[in-house]
Structure formats: structure tokens, C-alpha cells
Amino acid sequence: MKKIIVAITGGSGAIYGIRTIQLLNDLGAETHVIISPWGSRNIELETPYSVKEVKEMASVYYPSGNQAAAISSGSFKVDGMIVSPCSMKTLASIANGLASDLISRSADVMLKEQKKLILLTRETPLNLIHIKNMEAVVSAGAMVFPPVPAFYNQPKTLDDVIHHTVGRMLDQFGYDPEWVKRWGKDSHNQHLRKLTSTGPQR
Numbered sequence: 001m002k003k004i005i006v007a008i009t010g011g012s013g014a015i016y017g018i019r020t021i022q023l024l025n026d027l028g029a030e031t032h033v034i035i036s037p038w039g040s041r042n043i044e045l046e047t048p049y050s051v052k053e054v055k056e057m058a059s060v061y062y063p064s065g066n067q068a069a070a071i072s073s074g075s076f077k078v079d080g081m082i083v084s085p086c087s088m089k090t091l092a093s094i095a096n097g098l099a100s101d102l103i104s105r106s107a108d109v110m111l112k113e114q115k116k117l118i119l120l121t122r123e124t125p126l127n128l129i130h131i132k133n134m135e136a137v138v139s140a141g142a143m144v145f146p147p148v149p150a151f152y153n154q155p156k157t158l159d160d161v162i163h164h165t166v167g168r169m170l171d172q173f174g175y176d177p178e179w180v181k182r183w184g185k186d187s188h189n190q191h192l193r194k195l196t197s198t199g200p201q202r
């Protein structure tokens, strides 16, 4: 069974974090969840879920101020960490090794232990500070994974878009979620052939 830390910070898109926990639970993973104070606020502002409900989805929940939590130490075995969504503030904390709360400390531990760290960074447009912080975390071994929607899977609902992004992120942990519609299937190729044979000529 995989053990994965999921952190929800105050970037817009708290629903990405909630779906990450739910889908990992469905896949049989053990979820270790941290929610920042602004992550909690955005759960209330942006989603139909209460913070209590999200905490109850976790296999283990840790307050973000608890630096003494098990996941604060590299000696605690986990397979990796997903920050979903990741605010520019938390990105900056990780890029600069601040480790000032349990989220940036756990992320720092992932980097020092050379474990998988995926940051679903949510901001647009990006300033040079954001870009340099992304460069720093990627240089240190993290993956920057902005929630940019795909359209080749022909999403019909916002949940289709969210599921696809979360599914592609979980691919990184060796999962192969059946809800991810992958390019290269016959249906997609047929659709492309139809489009290119009847679509506007340039």
C-alpha cells in the first residue's frame, strides 16, 4: 500500500486537493493530509465540502502547525507528497527551504530524501519570482504540475477536467486510473480523422 502526503494550500482550486485525497483513497493508498489555514478557508469559499468532511477523508490528518508530526521526519516512510493546490507562497517557502510549517517542512523532507514531490501550482499570469521559484524546486527534484486542462479527452464537465488532471498526476506514482482517457485510443484517432477531413482548411 502506498503512503502519500497530500497538502491543500490557499491557492484557488481546493477541489483539486479534495479529489486527490478521494481518488487516492479509492486506489487503496494511505493518505496523510495537511491543510493550511488558507487552504481551509478556500475549502469553505470554493467547494460544497466542510473542512471537517475533508479532514475525515484522510487516513491520518495533521494540523499544519504541528512540526513534531511523524511526517516532519525523514525517518517516517512515505512514497511521496502532492501539494494540491500549491499557492505561490508555499512554492516560495519550498523553493527557499523555509520549513516554517508542516507543509513546507514535509516538502523539504521529500527533497532531502529524494522522494517524489509534485506541486500543483495555481497562479496566472506568472511573475519572474514565481518562475524562478519553479526553477529552484525543479532543480532540487520536485515536479511542477500546473492544473492545465487537456481537451483531447473531450471533457463534458468540470469534474471531467479535474479527474483528468488528478489522474495524470497519480500516473506519476505508478497508478493507471481507469478514468483517465488517454490519447492514442481508437476513438480519439477516429475523432481526429473526422475533424481533419471535415474541418476548416487553412
Ligand SMILES: Cc1cc2nc3c(=O)[nH]c(=O)nc-3n(C[C@H](O)[C@H](O)[C@H](O)COP(=O)(O)O)c2cc1C
Residues within 6 Å of the ligand: 008, 009, 010, 011, 012, 036, 037, 038, 039, 041, 042, 045, 086, 087, 088, 089, 090, 122, 123
Ligand atoms: C479565494 C482565494 C483564492 C486564492 N487563489 C490563489 C491562487 O490561485 N494562487 C496563489 O498563489 N494564491 C492564491 N490566494 C492567496 C493565498 O491564499 C495566500 O497567498 C496565502 O497566504 C497562501 O498561504 P498558504 O500557502 O500557507 O496556504 C488566494 C486566496 C483566496 C482567499
